Amino acid sequence: MKIGFVGLGIMGKPMAxxxxxxxxxxxxxxxxxxxxxxxxxxxxVGCASASEAAGKAEVTITMLPDGPDVQAAVLGTGGVLEGAxxxxxxxxxxxxxxxVAQKVGAACTARGVExxxxxxxxxxxxxxxxxxxxxxxxxxxxxxxIVPLFQCMGSSATLTGPVGAGNVTKLANQIMxxxxxxxxxxxxxxxxxxxxxxxVVFQAVKGGLAGSTVxxxxxxxxxxxxxxxxxxxxxxxxxxxxxxxxxxxMKVSLPFTAMVQQMLISLMNDxxxxxxxxxxxxxxxxxxxxxxx
Numbered sequence: 001m002k003i004g005f006v007g008l009g010i011m012g013k014p015m016a017x018x019x020x021x022x023x024x025x026x027x028x029x030x031x032x033x034x035x036x037x038x039x040x041x042x043x044x045v046g047c048a049s050a051s052e053a054a055g056k057a058e059v060t061i062t063m064l065p066d067g068p069d070v071q072a073a074v075l076g077t078g079g080v081l082e083g084a085x086x087x088x089x090x091x092x093x094x095x096x097x098x099x100v101a102q103k104v105g106a107a108c109t110a111r112g113v114e115x116x117x118x119x120x121x122x123x124x125x126x127x128x129x130x131x132x133x134x135x136x137x138x139x140x141x142x143x144x145x146i147v148p149l150f151q152c153m154g155s156s157a158t159l160t161g162p163v164g165a166g167n168v169t170k171l172a173n174q175i176m177x178x179x180x181x182x183x184x185x186x187x188x189x190x191x192x193x194x195x196x197x198x199x200v201v202f203q204a205v206k207g208g209l210a211g212s213t214v215x216x217x218x219x220x221x222x223x224x225x226x227x228x229x230x231x232x233x234x235x236x237x238x239x240x241x242x243x244x245x246x247x248x249x250m251k252v253s254l255p256f257t258a259m260v261q262q263m264l265i266s267l268m269n270d271x272x273x274x275x276x277x278x279x280x281x282x283x284x285x286x287x288x289x290x291x292x293x
Contacts, residue, residue, distance in 0.1 A: 001149070002027065004057035006050045006073050006080065007094070008035035010229065011120070012063035014127040015093070015153045017042060022152040027053040050074070054090075055083030059149065062092045066238055067100035074104050086112035091146060093134070095119040095174070095235075097242045098164035099249075101137065105163035114142045117163055119170035120154065121177075123230035125217075131155040135173070137166035171246060174239040178260045178277070180214040185281030188222060188292045198292050199223050218278040222292050227275040227282075234273035237264035 001024050005016045008030040016039055020026055026044040029052065030036050040046040047053040050073050054060040060080050064070050070092055074080045080090055090108050092101065092115070101117035108115035116138035126132045132154035136143055143159045150157035160169045187210075191201040202219045205211065221227065240261040247254045263283045272279055285291050 001025070001059060002057045003149070004029070004047075004050075004053035004055075004060035004080070005039075005044075005063070006030070006053055006060065007063035007069075008032070008039055009063070009065070010124050010232075011127045013038065014124070015061075015063060015120075015132075016044065018127075018130040018152050019149065020044060024149070024152070027056045029053040049078040049083075050080045051078045051083035053083070054080040054088070055085070057084075057088065059089045059091060059146065060084060061149075062090070062094060064092075064094045065235065066094070067096040067242075070094050070096055070104060071100060075107055081107060081111055081113065084108075084111065084113045087114075089114040089116070089142060089146060091116045091118050091149075093118045093120055095170050095239055095242075096167055098137075098167040098171070098246060101167045102164045105138070114139070115163060116142055116146060117166040118146075118150070118157075119166055121170065121173050122154075123217075125230055126155075127153070133173075134158070135160055135166045135169040137161055137163045137168075167242075168246070171239060171243040174236065175243055175254065175257050177214055178236055178240060178264075178280070179256050180212060181218055181277060181280045182260045182263065182284075184215055184219060185222070185284045185292075188219065188281065189284045189288050189290060192292045193288055193290045221276060221278045222281045225293060227279045229274055229276045231277050232274050233264055233267050233277050233279060236277045237261060237268060237273075240264065 003024050005028045028039045028044045029047045029050050036046045105115040118136040120132040120134050122132040134150050134154040134157040136159045188198045191198050
């Protein structure tokens with residue numbers, strides 16, 4: 001297929017490359033020229049705007065940091081909808097507010113363009129491996145048509161409901177991940193403060209009920225002091241903020257989510273917003289006066 005791809009960051013770049021490896025022709029755009037150049041070196045066609053990329057494509061994928069970025073890239077001047085042809089499909093794979101996804105979806109529908117919101121989970125490693133979990137909102141017939149593209153980028157793609165449902169599911173995912181990392185951080189700090197080797201504790205518990213994908217991925221990073229970003233603290237804070245805003249609109253109390261979001265804000269104020277979200281442990285370490293190692 002001819003695919004427009006807008007947003008070539010930590011996640012978008014490897015996702016685009018996996019589509020190219022599967023034989024699809026990509027027309028790419030990013031506000032950072034170096035990112036476009038990296039993809040054109042791999043065989044993609046560089047474009048001067050999101051509109052140009054969409055105009056050459058049957059399907060246009062956006063992968064951007066937040067809702068305002070998606071609105072600008074899709075609805076704004078030089079955006080996707082200026083170039084997208086009637087009958088084409090826009091797939092937003094960003095993690096944004098469900099309300100923004102619905103607004104963008106309605107604008108696409110008004111122009112005769114199909115729309116799916118399809119945020120992902122798995123971070124940079126799974127984006128590179130093509131094993132992301134993809135959570136989708138939209139029409140079943142549109143989802144079915146796009147599944148072959150999802151299979152190039154992920155190990156699973158699940159239709160969770162109408163437009164906006166993909167991002168509600170992603171917010172639920174982000175709550176679970178954040179609270180898991182925070183709990184893991186407290187546990188490893190406690191073990192270290194007690195004089196235990198945190199790696200031995202990790203090895204002891206990972207096969208039991210406390211074991212999880214989050215634990216297996218993040219505990220080794222914490223113990224080796226590797227906080228190179230696979231998913232940045234500032235982006236996870238954004239997701240929890242969107243979860244809390246959605247919860248407020250539905251009168252749902254999320255006390256653990258609110259607490260972890262405050263931890264993330266504190267870390268951002270300490271200049272750690274671009275560290276991997278496993279660095280949540282540093283908030284707990286600072287309170288305890290001990291470093292997990």
